[in-house]
Amino acid sequence: MTTIRAVEVHDVRFPTAAAGDGSDAINRGDYSATYVELLIDGPLVGAGFTFTNGRGNEITCAAVRALAPQVVGRSLEEIAAEPVAFWRSLTADPQLRWLGPEKGVIHMATGAVVNAVWDLRAKAAGLPLWQLLAELSTEELVANVDFHHITDALTPDAAAAILDKGRHGYAERLAQVRSEGFPSYTTSVGWLGYPDDKVRDLTRAAYAEGWRAMKMKVGGDLEDDVRRARIIRAEIGPDALLMMDANQVWDVDQAIAAMERLVEVDPYWIEEPTHADDVLGHARIQRAVAPVRVATGEVAANRVIFKQLLQADAIGVMQIDACRVGGVNEVLAELLLAAKFGVPVCPHAGGVGLCELVQHLAFFDYLRVGTSLDGRMVEYVDHLHEHFVDPVRTRGGRYLLPTEPGYSATMKASSVAEFSFPEGPVWR
Amino acid sequence: MTTIRAVEVHDVRFPTAAAGDGSDAINRGDYSATYVELLIDGPLVGAGFTFTNGRGNEITCAAVRALAPQVVGRSLEEIAAEPVAFWRSLTADPQLRWLGPEKGVIHMATGAVVNAVWDLRAKAAGLPLWQLLAELSTEELVANVDFHHITDALTPDAAAAILDKGRHGYAERLAQVRSEGFPSYTTSVGWLGYPDDKVRDLTRAAYAEGWRAMKMKVGGDLEDDVRRARIIRAEIGPDALLMMDANQVWDVDQAIAAMERLVEVDPYWIEEPTHADDVLGHARIQRAVAPVRVATGEVAANRVIFKQLLQADAIGVMQIDACRVGGVNEVLAELLLAAKFGVPVCPHAGGVGLCELVQHLAFFDYLRVGTSLDGRMVEYVDHLHEHFVDPVRTRGGRYLLPTEPGYSATMKASSVAEFSFPEGPVWR
Structure with a gap:
């Protein structure tokens, strides 16, 4: 038995704000x-x-401490045998649930804990997480999904059918991604904090490196957005993909009006055009801006929000996040929902370590769930990978298949020590 | 200038779990x-x-501490002059927003802080909060609402029209509630933790006290729900209202099926039939169970969720909560949205001090926004009022108009000391 003896929590912060990186x-x-x-x-x-x-x-550190008693003393074997019971001990605790439910701080903390359990399961199995998942039987995968509140869109039987179908052609798909990797796009060229010259230089460099899909931030002054978009489009030519991300800043009608201007640069998708909770708003925007796709998900609180976005035909691209929701188990539900509705998944990455995590989810999705690369890309941001023991590896704008056991989530001890807040040397 | 010098936070807990009070x-x-x-x-x-x-x-205490720097050093006059700028300093902080946005722990903490500001404003004005609000000009009230992300349903002009209309008949409505109070209903009769005999005795006692609207919890075993519902209906006769509350436990189709059974006892509303985030699910349930009303809101994260529930015709009763959302300013938005869509507001109460808060919102709604008592009731639970300096006063199943300055939110210092966690005598 592999029993979890203790949960340790570290508040790790990197001083990125000053550089304008990540500004939107x-x-x-x-x-x-x-x-x-x-x-x-x-x-x-x-x-x-x-x-x-x-x-x-x-605050999220405090939330992890509140969840820790549900984890300490449990064994990996017990969790693997009754995964939904374990998951609900975190998400449906009769006192803590009130703080969400299944959203915000308490749910993000759940994600951190659940992801750590999966990292440990994968390390104990000696497999990278994508492989541990992809080699589970259909029954085991279905048993890891909490279908509560989504059965009107996806039943366990429907999920099993998707996963069974995903066994066909598995070996071919695996051989393909092992040699070619997984498509990605870069968000490093167009943060709002960057001046025009820097946007132009970064775009030119990214194109030279092989990137053919790039994302810019919009939602500041509309004329500024148009000017910057033209700069990028001029650099990348008519065939490369240009995605736009408004980070929820617009109201619904404002989003529709802004996209009437921005359509001139032929955007591939508009991401987070309005408030992340606004399913009906996204649906209205999607109807108005088609064939431009609406993309969202990095701030979608849980599987119930994703279910509705799909039911309402509100999105053309579904962006899962690895740790906004309740970890791997809930992401499984989301990947299955996307497959059920035929919407491609393009995971959200960037931040700290999100690229490291979502690559596993994208490879698993391709191998067993979505089974297509059509319209699939993983976000890539070239930030902070140096702090991870098993960082992402890319080649020519593609993620390479992880090979180390685990979920690639382990930070270097030296980085944790240096950037711990407030006691680490960087913050003292 | 009335400058806020410090923010103090207390973790106050009452040991109610053992008694089964509040169990659902x-x-x-x-x-x-x-x-x-x-x-x-x-x-x-x-x-x-x-x-x-x-x-x-x-965790919510930690979130209040994270918000405190936005409040300390501000003056009431500055906040009153630019209320949305102040509100956004809490809800749209470029670092803290990621933890919500506008949902869960960080938004509940915002609600606590914003409510404290309004309590202070009302005390400084020497008025109960309902009166401070009701006597504000239309322009001042509109200036206190953040319309971001709701303009597709409610514009400032539409809000102003509602509030201007609410000035007609104000004196008559005030005279009426001053003498008659505000209708309420009781949730004290049917917690899931109570045995049948206790439900029967409490129902009989409540009816004798004058209550003609009572709410029971459902969502356990369906046969148990039916049996308990019959007990209550037998006690209160055919004319009194019986409300049911499932606290989100059902899936959408399960809710519809359960209500096909429970309709035999003529429920007035079904509250929280499924996950609080499931706007589309509530809409489907509302279509299926009509003329029984769907009610929800105590866990609705913010005004964007309420906007959608109204846009989707998903609810027949809107239940605002005083401190789940971002305090009085966001409740103003919700009351105006409800009026725009013609849906009656029946505030959620119970818990700790929720009755004390929402009575102010209900009276204000009647006086300036909704302007009708038709279908309006405030929840009443007879718990923990003794810990408040200005507790609710009721007579014959009606809330009486508060008269003390402030938002009735002040706890007795002795209660704060006794029940502070973990150092108070009750918890040591």
Whole structure:
């Protein structure tokens, strides 16, 4: 039995705000993580985290501490045998649930803990997480999904059918991604905090490196957005993809009006055009801007929001996040929902370590759930990978298949020590 | 100038779980509050809180501490002059927003702080909060609402029209509620933790006290729900109202099926039939169970969720909560949205001090916004009022108009000391 003996929490913050990296219409932060370590008897450590934006990271740390008693003393074997019971001990605790339910701080903390459990499971199995998941039987995968509140869109039987179908052609798809990797796009060229010259230079460099899909931030002054979009389009030519991200800054009608202007540069998608909770608003915008796709999900609180976005035909691209929701188990539900509705998944990445996590989810999705690369891309941001023991590897704008056991979530001990808040040397 | 010098936070918890009070399909907690005091130069203290359910209250306390720097050093006059700028300093902070946005722990903490500011404003004006609000000009009230992300349903002009209309007949309505109070209903009869005999005895006693509207919890075993519902209906006769509350436990199709059974006891509304985030699910349930009304709102995260519930015709009763959302300013938006869509507001109460808060909102709604008592009732639960300096007063199943300055949010210092967690005598 592999029993979890202790849960350790670290408040890790990187001073990114000063550089304008990661600046968009509503966020300007010091990228940070509520970093969780699960200790067992033995050398393996389960690592997980939720990404936050600087101040307030101590709140998600407090939430992890509140959840820890549900984890300490449990064994991996017990969790694997009754995964939904374990998941609900975190998400449906009769006292803590009131703080969400299944949203915000308490749910992000749940994600950090659940991800650490999966990292430990994968390390104990000696497999990268994508492979652990992809080699589970259909029954085991279905048993890891909490279908509560989504059965009107996806039943366990429907999920099983998707996963069974995903076994066909598995070996071919695996051989393909092993040699070619997974498509990605870059968000490093067009943060709102960057001046025009920097946008132009970064775009030119990214194109030269092989990127053919790039995302810019919009939602500041509309004329500024148009000017910057033209700069990027001029650099990348008519065939490369240009995505736009408004980070929820617009009202519904404002989003529709802004896109009437921005359509001149042929955007591929408009991401987070309005408030993340506004399912009906996204649906109206999607009807208005088609064939431009509406994309959202990095701030979608849980599977119930994703279910509705799909039911309402509100999105053409579904962006899962690895640690905004309740970890791997809830992401499984989301991938299955996307497959059921035929919407491609393009995971959200960037931040701290999000690229490291979502690559596993994207490879698993391709291997067993979505089974197509059509319209699939993983976001890539070239930030902070140096702090991870098993960082992402890319080649020519594609993610390479992870090979190390685990969920690639482990931070270097030296980075945790240096950037711990407030006691680390960087912050003292 | 009335400058806020300090923000004090108290983790106050009452050991209610053992008695089964407050038990429902998903919550069994020690009723608790993140209690906030705003200190100024002078004897007045602004009091506010958000209600929580025991464990985890330390997390909302941590969130209040994270918000405190946005409040300390501000003056009431400055906040009153630019109320939305102040509100956004809490809800749209470029680092803290990521933790919501506008939902869960960080938004509940915002509610506690914003409510404390309004308590202080009302005390400084020497008026009960309902009166401070009701006597504000239309322009001032509109200036207190953040219309961001709701303009597709409610513009400032439309809000002003509602509030201007609300001036007609104001004196008559005020005279009426001053003599007659505000209708309410009781939830004290049918908690899931109570045995049948206790339900029968409590129902009989409540009917004898004058209550003609009672709410029971459902969502346990369906046969148990039916049996308990029959007991209550037999006691109260065919004319009194029987409301049901499932506390989100059902899936959408399960809710529809359960209501096909429960309709035999003629329920007036079904509250929280499914997940609080499921706007489309509520809409489907409302279509299926009509003319039974769907009611929800105590866990609705923010005005964007309420906007959608109204746009989708998903509810027949809108239940605002005083401190789940971002305090009085956001409740103003919700009351105006309800009036725009013609849906009656029946505030959620109970918990710790929620009755004390929402009575002010209900009276204000009647006086200036909704302007009708048709279908309006405030929830009443006879718990924990003894810990408040200005507790609710009721007569014959009606709330009486508060007369003391402030938002009735001030707890007795002795109660705060006794029930502070973990150092208070009750918890040591």
